[in-house]
Amino acid sequence: MRSRIAIVPAQRRHINTIANRLRIIDREECEAMGRTGKHALRMGLAVSSQCWTATVDGWPEAMFGVVVEDLIGGLGTPWFLGTDEVYRHGRELLRLGPTFVARLCDSSPRLSNLVSSHNGRAIRLLQRWGFTVGDDEMCVRGVAFRRFEKGYS
Structure with a gap:
């Protein structure tokens, strides 16, 4: 079967x-960081050293x-x-993820960011892709976050 x-x-x-259909939890994360989903996507595209879009049947569903x-x-x-649609293809994300995580590590061998403590799907995906998700929570504008990392000694 073709992906x-x-x-x-x-x-x-x-x-x-993507912004018009962003997952609620992704919107909440963006707002906690002081941005709308659209602004976060624009900024991500503008300042990222590497940036891709995941499409489902040709339709943009996530950017990373x-x-x-x-x-x-x-x-x-x-x-x-991303949107809810991209997460409906979890097996494909699991399969594709390691290749793109490795490409992210090409420019930055140590990766770190925050994920909402309530974003269970993202936390599980990050762990399956080899990230360590911390247990300690920090609150940003009323939203609990946990740090995730990869490549630290």
Whole structure:
């Protein structure tokens, strides 16, 4: 069976399609960081060293990438924002994920960011992709977050 998910270079024209149907939990994470989903996607596309869109049957359903925070230290901030539709293809995400996590590590061998403590699907996906998700919570604008990392010694 042919995969319904394709990963393509992210483009500005993908932003509205994804932002208008962003998962509620992803919206909450963006708002806690002081951004709308649309603004977070625009900013992610503009400042990421690498950025892709996951399409389902040709329709943009998620955007993800990595922002290089410290080039010398090799630290990057990975991010992933998507619709409910992309998460309906969990097996395909699990299969495709390691390839793209490795590509994120090309520019930043150490990856770290925050995920909402209530974003169970994302936490499970991150763990399956080899990230360590911490137990300690920190509150940002009323939303509990946990740090996730990969590549730390």
